[in-house]
Structures are given as C-alpha cells and as structure tokens.
Amino acid sequence: MKKRYAIILAAGQGTRMKSKLYKVLHPVLGKPMVQHVLEQVKAVGLEEVVTVVGFGSDKVKEHLGDHTKFVLQEEQLGTGHAVMQAEELMKNKKGTTIVVCGDTPLITQETFAKLFEHHENEESKATILTVKAPNPTGYGRVIRNEQNEVERIVEHKDASPDELLVAEINTGTYCFDNEALFDALQSVSNNNSQGEYYLTDVIEILKGKSAKVTAYQIDNFEETLGVNDRVALAQAEKTMKLRINENHMRNGVTIMDPENTYIQPDVVIESDAVIYPGTIIGGKSIIRGNAVIGPNSEIQNCEIGEYSVVKQSVATDSKIGDRVNIGPFAHIRPDANIGDDAKIGNFVEIKKAELGQGSKVSHLSYIGDAKVGSNVNVGCGTITVNYDGKNKYLTTIEDDAFIGCNSNLVAPVTIGKGSFIAAGSTITKDVPSDALSVARARQSNKEGYASRLKNRLKDNN
Ligand code: UD1
Ligand code: CA
Numbered sequence: 001m002k003k004r005y006a007i008i009l010a011a012g013q014g015t016r017m018k019s020k021l022y023k024v025l026h027p028v029l030g031k032p033m034v035q036h037v038l039e040q041v042k043a044v045g046l047e048e049v050v051t052v053v054g055f056g057s058d059k060v061k062e063h064l065g066d067h068t069k070f071v072l073q074e075e076q077l078g079t080g081h082a083v084m085q086a087e088e089l090m091k092n093k094k095g096t097t098i099v100v101c102g103d104t105p106l107i108t109q110e111t112f113a114k115l116f117e118h119h120e121n122e123e124s125k126a127t128i129l130t131v132k133a134p135n136p137t138g139y140g141r142v143i144r145n146e147q148n149e150v151e152r153i154v155e156h157k158d159a160s161p162d163e164l165l166v167a168e169i170n171t172g173t174y175c176f177d178n179e180a181l182f183d184a185l186q187s188v189s190n191n192n193s194q195g196e197y198y199l200t201d202v203i204e205i206l207k208g209k210s211a212k213v214t215a216y217q218i219d220n221f222e223e224t225l226g227v228n229d230r231v232a233l234a235q236a237e238k239t240m241k242l243r244i245n246e247n248h249m250r251n252g253v254t255i256m257d258p259e260n261t262y263i264q265p266d267v268v269i270e271s272d273a274v275i276y277p278g279t280i281i282g283g284k285s286i287i288r289g290n291a292v293i294g295p296n297s298e299i300q301n302c303e304i305g306e307y308s309v310v311k312q313s314v315a316t317d318s319k320i321g322d323r324v325n326i327g328p329f330a331h332i333r334p335d336a337n338i339g340d341d342a343k344i345g346n347f348v349e350i351k352k353a354e355l356g357q358g359s360k361v362s363h364l365s366y367i368g369d370a371k372v373g374s375n376v377n378v379g380c381g382t383i384t385v386n387y388d389g390k391n392k393y394l395t396t397i398e399d400d401a402f403i404g405c406n407s408n409l410v411a412p413v414t415i416g417k418g419s420f421i422a423a424g425s426t427i428t429k430d431v432p433s434d435a436l437s438v439a440r441a442r443q444s445n446k447e448g449y450a451s452r453l454k455n456r457l458k459d460n461n
Helices: 033-042 057-067 079-084 109-122 178-185 201-208 230-250 449-459
Strands: 004-010 048-053 069-072 096-101 126-132 141-144 150-154 168-177 213-218 261-263 279-282 298-300 314-316 343-355 360-372 383-385 395-397 408-410 413-415
Touching (some): 033 096, 033 109, 048 057, 109 213, 150 201, 178 201, 201 213, 408 413
Parallel strands (some): 004 096, 048 069, 126 213, 360 383, 360 395, 383 408
C-alpha cells in the first residue's frame, strides 16, 4: 500500500457564520467540526496529518493538540494557497495525500477509505469525491467532457449558466498523488471572480498535463454537507444526531424519539438501555445496560450503572452505581460517586460527595463535600453546611446513620455510625456512633395562651 497523508484546510474565517468563534470550532453534537474531520480521516491510517490554520488558530491547536501538525496560513488567499502552506513539510513525500475541509464534519471514515481505495486502484493523479446535490447552489461544479471524464471544477461564482445546471458537485475532498499536487499548485493563479488561489484549479492543470484525473461519486449528499452558515450547521447537527441514534438503536438501545434525543459521538450505551425524549447525553458518558434515562435529562461525562433510572435530572462528571434511582428534578454536580441501590429524590443537589450503597436522600437536600456511608437515611431538607465564605469543609456520615428532617450539618463534622439526629438539629460537633443527638431549642407549651394573646391584641386596637 502507498503511504497516506492528509491535509486539513481549516484557516478560513467563516464570515458567513457571523460569529466570533472560529468557524471550524463550531460544534456539531458537542464536538468541533474540525475534530470530527480529523478523527474520521485519521481512522483510515495515515503517516502524517497537517492542519492549515489561520486567524484564531490557538484555539484550534488547543482542541486538536498533538493529533496533527499545524501550518499557518497568515492571509486567507484561497484553498490552493492554503494547501501551499504545507509545501515545506510535504512536497517531497511519495504517496497519496487526501485534502479535506474542516467544515465538512459528516464525511465518514468509510467514505474516506473508499476514496483512497478508488484513487489507488485507478492509479489516478487526482480523485475528487463528488456527489449529486439536490440544490448545488454555492458548490463547485464538476465539469465532464463527452467521454464523461472529469475535465475541471468550476466554482459557483465563476460558472456559466450552463455550468450552473450541473448537479454533480465537488465535496471539497480529494486524493492526490502528493508530488503531482505540489507540482500543479505552482501553476495556480488567482485570476477568478473571487481573486483567490483555488485548489480546484489543480484538476484542470493536471488534466492539461495528461495526468489521470477521476471522480469517486457517492450517493449520500447529506454526508458531504459543507457548513458555511448556521442553517447548514443545524442541518449537520440533525444528520449527525440521527446517524448516532440509529447506530445505538441497531446496537439494542431503545430511543423513544430519535429526533428529540441528543447523544454525542463518544458516548457508549449498552444494550437494553432506554432513552426517553428530551435527553442530552454527552462527553465520555457510559450508560450501562437496562438503565433508563430521561425524559428531559442532561448527562455529561457520567457513568450510569445497570438498571439505574435518571428522570428529569442533570448529572455531570459523576459516577452512578447500579439500580440507583435519581429524580425527578435532581442535580448531580461534579465528583459525585453514588453507590449501588442508592436513591436521590426530587430537589436534591449532590456535589463532590460519596454516597454509599443503599443510602437515601429522598427530598429537598444539599449534600456537598461529603462522605456518606451505606444505608444512611438523609431526611428531607438536610443541608451539609460546607462553606464558610472562604473554605469548604467535609461532612462525614457513617454507615446506618439516620439524619432527621431539616438538619444542618455544619462541617467539618462527623456523624457516627448508626447514630440518630433529631429533626431540626443544627449539628456543630461530632456525633459519636450509636448516639441520639438533639440540637434545637426545647419546646415549651403555654396552655390557654393563644386566646389570651388574641384578646390582648384586640384591646390594643
Ligand atoms: C470549496 C470548494 C468548492 C466545494 C466546496 C465544498 C474551492 C475553491 N472551492 O468551496 O469547489 O464545492 O468547498 O464544501 O476550493 N480555507 C482555508 N484557507 C483559505 C480558504 C479556505 O484554509 O484561504 C478552508 C476553510 O477553512 C474551509 C475550507 O478551506 O474549511 C473550504 O473553504 P470555503 O471558503 O468554505 O470554500 P467553499 O466556498 O465552501
Ligand atoms: Ca465550505
């Protein structure tokens, strides 16, 4: 097999996005467009990847890290000029170079692989990935001769009325014989309606040298969508969403309403999980088998165990065990570690806290900076008072403790194993194991006092 290289074009400003954010960093299902492209193209097996970046490139470098080399295109003088920026790094290499745009996030690794194969089997100098567009407006058109061979690509803005009728478009992805590419780029001029150095001109230049140029046409236009504005961004989001959801469904996940379920690309979901509508699952989340998520829940970077249920709730950067019941209306903030068989009910917030097996926080509580053992019952309205305005402190609740309703546990504090906190207590000192702790004013009843009080108030009027 020939050596394979990739050049990703990602220096354009994307003026049509009307955004301060660099175009190729706009996310599709939570991941920047250019990262989708890089990951998919790398999956075909490459010797080297060079990404051409420009204005605002620091953030692109941050996102892509050392998965690619970078070259800078200081001024955006066109796609041909962009590829030229990689000349020094690339021109002497022998093999096949795929050029892809950073704004076509839907092209799959399978398509990239087939394009390479087609190019290599045909022994072409250039192979264009093309597709018939239902509405080709804005795209470069692939112009063929009477023998149906590719002759050149003409940009929309430079096309004649006849050429505008051509439905076959350039997807912006090509395989080139690397040396032929850099050789032909020498001859590209900016003599066109946009005054740009077009990469697409390389096709005609190669053809003029009698080099073999072919097209590899695919059927699926959606896959090749180029995102130039927010309308296309929403289309890309939709296509990718349905593609991901379909994949999960084929793997045995029930998704009740795929149009209204947003699962990001790196999420793992085991079979027999059920996802209800209005749910967003993102980051590196793992949803184990038979878990039930949603409706209307947002899970970011969480592992959710088998048979657990998360209803109408938000969970971030946390680990949730098996058979756990969460919600409705719970908020699991970062670094929560919820043990098997635990229960977290409505209007409960958990942050940076461990909750042992079978423990319950069923209603209206805040558990933050805490270590809660197993089989603990945290009554309604309990608060770990973890913050003094400057520092955060730890609350420890040992196994089998029972915290009465509406208690304040003022940290740092330890509630001993099997102890019992009376409702309404404000606990400021450690509670030994097996103790009953009452920390509230004693109740006194004054008999008959209520009507006397009312009468006195009446007399005063
Ligand atoms: C380009 C193609 C067009 C094709 C379409 C597919 C050219 C001349 N035209 O048009 O035939 O149908 O893609 O989507 O190539 N870029 C740079 N530096 C530049 C200019 C662009 O890095 O100086 C990058 C952009 O960031 C983008 C990609 O190249 O990722 C394509 O540029 P864009 O301006 O979007 O080209 P299109 O007009 O869409
Ligand atoms: Ca484009």
